[in-house]
Amino acid sequence: MSLIDSIPLPRRVRLPRVDGLIQWIVPLAIIAIWQVASVTGFVPTRVLPAPSDVLLAGWKLLLSGELVRNIWVSFWRASIGFLIGGSIGFAFGLANGLSQLSAKLTDTTLQMVRNVPHLALIPLVILWFGIDESAKLFLVALGVFFPIYLNTLHGIRTVDPQLIEMGRIYGMRDGELFRRVIFPGALPSIFVGIRFALGIMWLTLIVAETIAASSGLGYMAMQAREFMLIDVVVLSILIYALLGKLADSASRVLERLTLSWHPAFQKR
Amino acid sequence: MQTAVRSSLPETEFTSRANFAPHARVVREERAAQTTGLPLSIRGLRKSFGDNEVLRGIDLHIPAGQFVAIVGKSGCGKSTLLRLIAGLDRIDAGSISFGQDIQPEDIRVMFQEPRLLPWARVLANVEVGLGRDRASADAHARAEKALIEVGLADKRDQWPSVLSGGQKQRVALGRALVSRPRVLAFDEPLGALDALTRISMQRLLERVWRDQGFTAILVTHDVSEAVALADRVLVIEDGRIAHDVTVNAGRPRQRGSAELAGLEGSILSHLLSADDRT
Numbered sequence: 001m002s003l004i005d006s007i008p009l010p011r012r013v014r015l016p017r018v019d020g021l022i023q024w025i026v027p028l029a030i031i032a033i034w035q036v037a038s039v040t041g042f043v044p045t046r047v048l049p050a051p052s053d054v055l056l057a058g059w060k061l062l063l064s065g066e067l068v069r070n071i072w073v074s075f076w077r078a079s080i081g082f083l084i085g086g087s088i089g090f091a092f093g094l095a096n097g098l099s100q101l102s103a104k105l106t107d108t109t110l111q112m113v114r115n116v117p118h119l120a121l122i123p124l125v126i127l128w129f130g131i132d133e134s135a136k137l138f139l140v141a142l143g144v145f146f147p148i149y150l151n152t153l154h155g156i157r158t159v160d161p162q163l164i165e166m167g168r169i170y171g172m173r174d175g176e177l178f179r180r181v182i183f184p185g186a187l188p189s190i191f192v193g194i195r196f197a198l199g200i201m202w203l204t205l206i207v208a209e210t211i212a213a214s215s216g217l218g219y220m221a222m223q224a225r226e227f228m229l230i231d232v233v234v235l236s237i238l239i240y241a242l243l244g245k246l247a248d249s250a251s252r253v254l255e256r257l258t259l260s261w262h263p264a265f266q267k268r
Numbered sequence: 269m270q271t272a273v274r275s276s277l278p279e280t281e282f283t284s285r286a287n288f289a290p291h292a293r294v295v296r297e298e299r300a301a302q303t304t305g306l307p308l309s310i311r312g313l314r315k316s317f318g319d320n321e322v323l324r325g326i327d328l329h330i331p332a333g334q335f336v337a338i339v340g341k342s343g344c345g346k347s348t349l350l351r352l353i354a355g356l357d358r359i360d361a362g363s364i365s366f367g368q369d370i371q372p373e374d375i376r377v378m379f380q381e382p383r384l385l386p387w388a389r390v391l392a393n394v395e396v397g398l399g400r401d402r403a404s405a406d407a408h409a410r411a412e413k414a415l416i417e418v419g420l421a422d423k424r425d426q427w428p429s430v431l432s433g434g435q436k437q438r439v440a441l442g443r444a445l446v447s448r449p450r451v452l453a454f455d456e457p458l459g460a461l462d463a464l465t466r467i468s469m470q471r472l473l474e475r476v477w478r479d480q481g482f483t484a485i486l487v488t489h490d491v492s493e494a495v496a497l498a499d500r501v502l503v504i505e506d507g508r509i510a511h512d513v514t515v516n517a518g519r520p521r522q523r524g525s526a527e528l529a530g531l532e533g534s535i536l537s538h539l540l541s542a543d544d545r546t
Contacts, residue, residue, distance in 0.1 A: 166383040169356065170443075171372050171399040180396070184387040261387040263429045 049231040054238065057231035066220070071239065074205060074216040077133065078243075081140025082201050086194070089145040093152025093193075097186070098178075110149065118142045119207055131212040136205060143204040144197040151193025155186030188262060191255050198247040202240060305333035305483035306366045306374065306450040308353065313362035315348055322348045324507035326362070335477055335484040337494035340504035341539060347455055349504070350377075350487045354453045366451070373399040376449040380456040382436035384428040390439050391415065391424040397443035414446035415439075417476060434465035438472065445476060452477075454486040458493065467523065470497055474520060491539070495531045496521050503538055511538050 031051050037043045038050030045053065061067035092110065096103040118139060129135035159182050167181045209218025217236050224232035259265045308330040315323040322345040330336050338346045351357045353364060354377045366374075376397070384393045394411040395402055401410075415421050418438040428436055437457060444452060454473070458466045474497055477484050488494050494501045495515055503511035513535060517527050 162379070162381060162383050163385065165356070166379075167396075169354070169377055170396050172396075180388070181385065184385070187387075259387075261389075261427045261429065 046230070049234055053231045054234050057229070058235050061220075061232070061235070070215060070217050070220045071243075074209065074218070075243070077136045077209075077216065078140060078201050078205050078247075081137045081205070082144050082197065084137065085141030085144035086148050086197060088141070089148035089193075089197075090152050090190070092145075093149045093190075094156065097153045097156025098182075110146075114146045114150075119204065122208065122211055126212050131214065135212060136208045136216075139208045140201055140204050143200040147196035147200060148190070148193040151189045151196070152186065155189025155193075156182060158189070159185035188259060191251065191259070194254075195248060195251050198251060199244070202244050202247070206240060304448065304450050304481050306368070306370065307332040308451065308483060308485075309363075309365045309367065310353075311363045311365075313349070313352065313364065314360045315345075315352060315357065316360055322507055323352070326507075326509060328502070328509060330483060330485070333481045333483055335486070335497060335499045337486045337488060337498035337501045338504060339488060339491055339494050339501060339535065339539070342489065344504045345507045346487045346504050350453050350455050350485060353451070353485060370450070373401070373447040374450045375453070376444040376447065376451075377453045377455065378437075378440055378444045378457045380459045382428070382433075382440040384436055384439055384443075386428055388428075389424070390420065390426050390428065390431070393428065393439055394442045394446050397446040399447050401447070411442075411446055414442040417445060417479075418442040418472065432465075434461055434469060437461065437469060441472070441476070445480065448480065449482055451483045451485070454484065454488075456488055457486075459489070466493070471520075473497060478519065491535050492528075492532050495528045495535070496523055501531075501535060503535060511535070 034043075034048070035051045038045060038048065038053075049057075058067060092106065096107055121142070122139065125135045125138055129138060163181050163185065164177065167177045172180060205216075206218045209216040210222050213219040217239060221233050221236035224230075224236070256265055308328070310326050310328040313323055313326040313328075314321070326349060338349060340346045348357065352359055354375055356377070385396065388396070391408070391411050394414050395407050397414070398404070398407055398410060401407060412421065412424065415424055418441050420435060420438055420442065423431065423435065423439075428439065431439065437460075441457070457473075458469050461469060470493060473484075473486075484498075486494065486497060491501075495517075498515055501511075501513040501515060502509050503513070513531065515528075515531060517525065517531075521528065
């Protein structure tokens, strides 16, 4: 192969299907190596079951309906908690970004609360809510609140003041200025917050479900540990990875749709 | 060429008109008939930022439809004067009057940066310039017309990020023009452009000014640009108008003509001699 062949083609010539598949090469290769290592006995199945065993365990749980039920419960908790925490964080971010008074009033308090690791509240939350749904929702909402709050606030504060002056000169009133200049300007930063929050959302939920729950993926993993069902434990972990990837992809699609003006998202 | 200290301006203006060749006067009157520009009277204008007195009493009359360039060293207060005229900053003392009640859409500003909304397509960016008429039914049509005027009709659906610097500035000009302003204030609008783009933008500015007849006020640090475009060049020094120079060359101006070059030289020597005194 000559040097010229190794120079990448312009993006628009490259097939999008191939582009989409490239990212899966590494995960699939890892699974293949893992399978070989298990089958040859290089890794004892007591330590790590073969991917085929994990798949089989998943199939059994799927047939019994247990898997779908647990995924659904976790998914529901994650989304509701995210919606609650995200909306409150977004609302505070807007208020404190737009109003000096609001920022002076609440920002210090919020910064103090932010520095308490929210998982440290688990004992308190169990005392308050028991192992009820509300305990999990509370923890997820609390975890999701801060990245969204901070990034919304940052996004609004860093909107180009020259554009705001331009909007004022061209007669935009507060509402229109927000809709046309401030919000679109803050959006890239808000998306950064959303993607951070999605990571924290899963982390919080899984910890909460492993410690205090009677359903959900975390509970399923803990139950499996009790009965030494290592394939189910590994299955749960793999599902976390997939769900995390799914949430991230969803936010990317949303980013692409709303930030198509941004040079970083323009397909050429 | 005429040079006059600001206090004797009404006289100079009179004499400068009298000095026009007869046909030049006819041209001027024709334009006056179709002009949409507003006259501008500034009396005893002062502005300070903290202890720094930037403008120390500006008296100035700009007739409707005139193209005035304001030059001066950086920090002399020329941009401040422009911002006060455009209503962007508060006046400390004195007055600026346009001879009648004005609408916000009557006065527009163009800055050195295009200040386009990156998340709005070119056409939508021009529509922003309509002010309160943004929601009206003919907003699209008017914005498109302004885009044609600045020669960017084919870029209407592009994002600003794909345009060149000169194209962005033309969109900004379209946005400023779309509401048919009667006073257009330019704050070094071509300062960030390369030399060739600059010249074609100067031609464009001259053309739209002649077509629309607004009163144009151009702040620039480029004296050759000032004499190439303006009817009149004001030199500001230490917060006052130090020189008021009338440019009588016919239009469209021939760039690099001996007459303009001579004028440019004399204005530059004013600016530089002020430098020597300090």
